Amino acid sequence: MTVLEVLKAASGHLQKHSSDSARLDAEVLLAQALGMRRLDLYLQFNRPLTDDELTRYRGLIKRRAHGDPVAYLVGHKEFMALDFEVTPAVLVPNPDTEVLVQRAVAIAREADRHLRVADAGTGSGSIAIAIAHYAPQVEVWASDTSREALDVAARNVARHGLVERVHLACGDLLEPLPGTFDLVCANLPYLAPGTDLPREVTAQPSGALFASQNGAALVLRLIQAAPARLNPGGRLLAEIDPAIMSAVSKGAGREFSSQSVLRDLGGHERVVEAWS
Ligand SMILES: C[S@@+](CC[C@H](N)C(=O)[O-])C[C@H]1O[C@@H](n2cnc3c(N)ncnc32)[C@H](O)[C@@H]1O
Numbered sequence: 001m002t003v004l005e006v007l008k009a010a011s012g013h014l015q016k017h018s019s020d021s022a023r024l025d026a027e028v029l030l031a032q033a034l035g036m037r038r039l040d041l042y043l044q045f046n047r048p049l050t051d052d053e054l055t056r057y058r059g060l061i062k063r064r065a066h067g068d069p070v071a072y073l074v075g076h077k078e079f080m081a082l083d084f085e086v087t088p089a090v091l092v093p094n095p096d097t098e099v100l101v102q103r104a105v106a107i108a109r110e111a112d113r114h115l116r117v118a119d120a121g122t123g124s125g126s127i128a129i130a131i132a133h134y135a136p137q138v139e140v141w142a143s144d145t146s147r148e149a150l151d152v153a154a155r156n157v158a159r160h161g162l163v164e165r166v167h168l169a170c171g172d173l174l175e176p177l178p179g180t181f182d183l184v185c186a187n188l189p190y191l192a193p194g195t196d197l198p199r200e201v202t203a204q205p206s207g208a209l210f211a212s213q214n215g216a217a218l219v220l221r222l223i224q225a226a227p228a229r230l231n232p233g234g235r236l237l238a239e240i241d242p243a244i245m246s247a248v249s250k251g252a253g254r255e256f257s258s259q260s261v262l263r264d265l266g267g268h269e270r271v272v273e274a275w276s
Contacts (some may be wrong), residue, residue, distance in 0.1 A: 002046050002047060002048050003034075003041055003045050003049065007026050008028065010026040010061045011023040013112070014026055014061065017066075020079075020267070025064055025070050027069065028074060029060040029074070033056040034053055034058055034186060043079065047077070060178065066156060066199065068203055069203055069204070071086045071092040077092050077093050077124075079094075079095075079098070080126075080130040082160065085155055085156055085159065086124055089151070089152055090124040090146075090149045090153075090205070091124070091147075091204050091208040093126035096266075097239055099263070099264050099271050100125055100185060100187060100237050100239050100270075101130045101131055103273065104117065104135070104183060105134045108131065108137065111135060111137075112137075114139065115139070117131060117142075118174055118177050118184045118229070119140055119186065119189060120143050120184065120186040120188060121145075121189070122143060122144050122153050123144060123146075123153065124149070124152050124153055125142060125152070125153030125154075125168070128157075128185075129156055129162055129166060131185070132160075133162065139169070140165065142166060142167070143166045143171055143175070143177055143178075144170065145170065145171050145172060145194050145207070146174060149205075149208075152171055154168055173188075173218070179197045180230065180234075181230060181231065182231050182235075183235050183236075184230060185238075186237075186238040188211065188219055189207065189208055189210050189218055190215045190218070190219055191210050191211070191215045192210070192211075192215040192243070193212065195215075206258065213247070216247040216248060219240060219248055219272075220247065221237050222231060222238060223256075226239075226255070227255050230276070234275070234276075235274065235275045236252075236256070236272075236275070237239065237271055237273050238271065238272050238274075239269065245261070245269045249261075256274035256276055257276050258271065259276070260273050
């Protein structure tokens with residue numbers, strides 16, 4: 001079979017398994033199986049696949065049809081135009097989170113001085129690394145309770161040349177991080193346990209997805225802990241699911257004097273910004 005023939009067959013198969021980006025997934029996975037860039041496939045449509053290549057590709061397509069995220073199959077994911085290693089130990093960085101990072105970078109650029117930033121629940125390190133990359137005057141301290149996730153984050157920090165400005169620590173929320181901060185950021189688990197979710201989501205670590213109190217518990221604990229760790233004029237940026245907006249807004253109302261909400265590209269309430 002040629003490149004073009006296997007692509008047609010694989011995208012038809014993925015479409016039946018309700019992948020909404022079947023052709024793209026088929027191409028990305030074929031490029032992975034052949035060890036080439038996706039665009040190079042277009043130059044080699046008539047190239048026949050060897051038995052080994054076909055076997056490798058069938059394995060990847062089978063796992064994709066079963067719902068494994070493409071990012072886990074290829075081992076990396078782009079976020080904020082930066083490439084991150086991902087493994088099943090970390091949440092796949094989500095484009096919705098770019099709202100939080102863009103706001104953090106805008107705050108840092110406005111301040112135009114050295115800023116101390118915290119990232120609670122860093123996972124792959126995507127938030128901490130993207131902020132440090134786009135705001136060179138920032139130093140970030142990032143936590144996670146998962147040592148496996150922190151191993152991935154450490155590799156991403158090194159890969160982006162940020163070991164001097166992004167520091168990782170294992171523990172609960174802000175507890176393992178030293179000092180006070182100008183900005184506390186977090187994309188913590190915020191889904192209610194028992195939520196009916198596609199396999200694409202449930203393939204990710206449950207410790208990165210779910211929190212008690214219908215998903216609000218961790219964000220609420222961070223809201224309580226943050227004021228004591230913020231410098232005067234400091235801010236909190238927390239990603240949320242719209243379902244916990246009302247609980248989070250009440251919590252922020254108790255601990256902070258002002259708050260606003262930022263929406264994602266789909267128009268959903270996505271990030272709460274709070275300050276004293
Ligand atoms: C939703 S994932 C987000 C990962 C990353 N910030 C991102 O946006 O891609 C949440 C992360 O928080 C971590 N986590 C869960 N509970 C935590 C806690 N109490 N303190 C610190 N991290 C926690 C999980 O291990 C997971 O890596």
